[in-house]
Amino acid sequence: MAETEKKGPSRRAVLGAGLATGALAAGMGRAQEADPLITEVQDWASSFGDPVDAAPYGTPIRFESHVVRRNVEWLTESPVSSINFTPIHALEGTITPQGCAFERHHSGAIELSKGDYRLMISGLVETPMVFTYEDLMRFPRTVTTAFCECAANGGMEWGGAQLEGCQFTQGMIHNMEYTGVPLRLLLEEAGVKPEGKWIYAEGADASSNGRSMPLEKALDDVLVAFFANGEALRKEHGYPVRLVVPGFEGNMWVKWLRRIGVYDQAVESREETSKYTDLMADGSARKWTWVMDAKSVITSPSPQAPIRHGKGPLVITGLAWSGHGKIDRVDVSIDGGKNWQTARLSGDVKPKALTRFHLDIDWDGSELLLQSRAMDETGYVQPTKDQLREIRGLNNVYHNNSIQTWWVRADGEVENVEIA
């Protein structure tokens, strides 16, 4: 059999056909020697593996120990008021496991039991209320998948390509399936007075991380959530209850949710005045940039996910998302934005949730300048960095949704670069 064996996908299958039609191709198959991993009986095929009581709650296999959240020590003054990053370069599909989903805390991740949990609704309501965890579990629930992106995701890129690795440049994002009570039902239970126009959400941690949002959003698709990806929220994601605010910046997704106040105006808290505002080119500060505009990033190849297999068939994959609704299209360029090819959107495309895209190319081994460009259902097109800087200048930290460029070198290594 050795003479006729071949390995790897053919160029023809990948280029000519893709997923749409498939192809039976003669292609680039390499003849090879008999492979002992196929021809010889291996240890794992002649002994027992782990029994079913080995791991009541399993964790990743040891070979994947590099796929973890990482932080950058010099980014913040203290690790309790800091951020870490999702290893998006090593993930696939759209769901982010809770275990490696980025964290941003303002005073650390607190431990709060269900028994000690309370949610107060106060302010301009007919009946101020206090709910226990058990109370919340008696309200009608719903299920929603949504991305949560820190407003500062890609923030270092305003000043140029500063951090290596897709994880560090764009990894302040995760995407989970949440179950919870629509905030609307709790507000209706308390009875919002006619003069109530804003809500203010506070967490139970020391920072309280209070944020205001218009009542209209609170009555729309905001969830008081207790489950993520099917199970209880993890401690670091707000156990037992967090706010889920689809499409809005992550800072508003208040964890360990303690209070919803109803007011006639915004509270103008620290977290929405000195922070999470956009310093514009003219020196003015823009408030209330809540919705995360359409964005995308190629997760592989990328600086932490170089090409190791040489030229030939190459899978380019990445993530796209929009706080305004569904992703409509993602284009990929391999020449720094001169020419674009439309990528496949793989799996379900959900509004305000991560969308996975793939493009299969035949890499000739030459240098590439990889970019992706998302378009959402409103017709909005993800801008270049220059387009964004024209309006926002260079002193901003937040809401950088510009096109990211990866330089693929001939040896397959990838660097974060900026092109003029």
Place this chain on the structure above:
Amino acid sequence: MAETEKKGPSRRAVLGAGLATGALAAGMGRAQEADPLITEVQDWASSFGDPVDAAPYGTPIRFESHVVRRNVEWLTESPVSSINFTPIHALEGTITPQGCAFERHHSGAIELSKGDYRLMISGLVETPMVFTYEDLMRFPRTVTTAFCECAANGGMEWGGAQLEGCQFTQGMIHNMEYTGVPLRLLLEEAGVKPEGKWIYAEGADASSNGRSMPLEKALDDVLVAFFANGEALRKEHGYPVRLVVPGFEGNMWVKWLRRIGVYDQAVESREETSKYTDLMADGSARKWTWVMDAKSVITSPSPQAPIRHGKGPLVITGLAWSGHGKIDRVDVSIDGGKNWQTARLSGDVKPKALTRFHLDIDWDGSELLLQSRAMDETGYVQPTKDQLREIRGLNNVYHNNSIQTWWVRADGEVENVEIA
């Protein structure tokens, strides 16, 4: 404020409105004393929590340590050829975290590195091939969410209500988002000869767990998968590569996939002759019951998830699925099947994937006989246990998709029962 505070959802909000309209209700709110958990500053609000480098890969909070896979020692002779159960009574939404998704092994969960991984395609093909893990990563990928249910799920119920707990009676199921290469592309690469009509899939573990399936299915929606819920497959779920066979019984989802053979007929292996066949009422054995028929189960309340909060608003929730496509409708009965109410399908309804349903009722504190009944897009209706026994008898182990009954007692405790 204490006089005007009230707790819990009102009956009116829950009964009159549900998610569709909501309601501002006077309802059953209980006045309460000032609650120190709201009025006093708590420890967790006056100290720092965990920093962002505390858990590079996080695990569930200690309060959730009961939400784990569990096995039943007397069910099988050895824990390396056995099964454990997903804690579906404690989960919500549709995604099953890998960490608590049930395992079924025939010779234990083996440790197989990507470097040692090989996939052979042999038999009636133009070019026998051997793929490394890296080779597979160069083929076009796609993303699919699918349930995987062991054919024996609910098998003990054939003989009556024997196991307590939703986890043990119906927990041989999980639902994940997979990313992988369509098997069709690999078969096209090898070139299936005209006389090839079946494939035979084998695992790299000692059991090999070989299963045949028609070429038609292999060319349809079967994936050679490497990611589940966004990250690498866990060891116990087939790392680095498993077969995903949407809608088909779990035994065919071969883990640690080692070989795909193409043949002109089924292999008739041990796993598809002495096992995974249906012993019918007349003593004959039915082969090739691959597709899992429509089924549902109420996950809460259930024997491990009793009602602790007394009468009043109660959330009834559960899971429904069909190997034939999408769930169309789920009905819930509280009186053992005499009367039925249509439940809400929450979140996305995907073909061959778990669907979450909810029904909000006002429990009067009397005994209930809870049942759910799924209908799929083909018009198929989940049968009662008696209907199924009429055809299949009592000696079967596999493919019990009958309606499950939970007896809710006046004290809120729940038991697995069978009604005449």
